[in-house]
Amino acid sequence: MKTQQDTSTDPFAFAFNPQNIENTVNNAKNTLNNPLFGMAYANFGKKFSGIGDKYDSLLNQIFSSQYRYYFDVDNMYVVKKSIMTIAPYLYRGNWALSSEFQAISPTENVHAPDLYLPLMSLITFVLLRCLNLGITDKQEFNPGYIVDSFWKCLVISFLEVIIIKIVFCFLDGIRVNTVDLISHLNYRYCSLCALMVFNILINNNFFSSICTVYVLICQAIFVYKTLQRYSPSHNQSALELSSFGSNITLLLSLLQPFCSWILLSFGQ
């Protein structure tokens, strides 16, 4: 009887060789007994235990940051802002805030930007489109349509924000907070939701077209009046730049109905 395994054919000979086992065990004992390794393992343990605390503090930082003002809304603000998107000509005068770089709660000023209404109106718009498709042509509907619509809306909004941000970057002296810009340019979904509800209730192409044109004009007016607060009017002489600034703002405000028209036409 062989006392040792036949190492020539055994693939695991390196593991079962008694000499190798002794070396492995000795190495393990050396590392465990070495106080330096013990300190290293203790530090690893502290790092892992600290990750949970860091995660909690990171979340606390995010939720207590300035971004919370974008969600500090109440019922009256939501109603007034919705009316403003559908009928902006009712709110005359300057739509500027007291300070463009200080966070203002929407409950204090109806012209302050928020993210609640754009987000809710975006999701409502996507669901209304799905509802419209489900009612008109059920065979075409599948749950992937919800995801597709959502991504199309996000991509078009993202491109619009990028274009306007680039234009503002080329114009000297205009600083626009990106989150504010996202907020201002996505109130369009509120008026688009109203349009979708109108289309679902009144299934008539003529009235639907008139309503679409009205909504697109209202969106252009809304964006024009909102972006006026960022137009360059104080760098050089007032006469020169005031017209230049208003021209740029007018051009940029026409981008919004164009993007909305793309959404309505090529979405389905």
Place this chain on the structure above:
Amino acid sequence: MQPLKNPFGIMDPNEKPKQYQNNPFDIQNDELNETIKLGDNVASQEEKQLLFEPSKLQSNETVEEISLLEDLDITSPLLIKSRIMSVLFFQKCDSEYLEDPDLSGPILIVVSLGLLPLLTGKVHFNYIYGIGLWGWLLLYFLMNFMIQQQEKQIEFYKILSYLGYGLAPIVLLSFLRIFLQDSSFVYALAIVCAIWSTASVSKTFDTILGLQHRRFLIAYPLFLFYCTFVIITIFS
């Protein structure tokens, strides 16, 4: 050759068994040559008798037999049933539901929501799980941003649990959809189920968050969340 010894010792029929001679619970200290017998430190005579005759204890008190699941504190099936009933019928749920909600009920509800359309040949697991997860994340951030003014915070798993239990009416709708064809009754039932889910879950959130003046602002995103599942159930 030595005779074989009886391994149990010499058997004397008159001999009492050893256990009655010396109590095994007696403590013997050989160094001090003393024995502390069982019952020496007991104060009252009644308790001393109980030490030697434990059957008396059982005869005075009735022992209630608890089921193994209750004994192990595993009450999941009953807990899930009671919580689903509280969501469906707007009943008061157990106090633990608000402080320490479970995830077993929501998992059961979501899996059944995915399995029921299989009976009509539709496979929507990926959309249900995907939309559920994204909706849960968005609602988590939205709720926590909205309640930050009150310096409160709500955890991930609590929102997931409440949203999951709120899907119970939609599971009912999914079940009924197997038997009903497209009609205005189905659409009306769908709206009722969405409002039913929203009302029950927003009641839970109102209790926890205490945002009375923003009740509709909290309820509306929940309504949109449940409408997504209703649309998937009705139109696919």
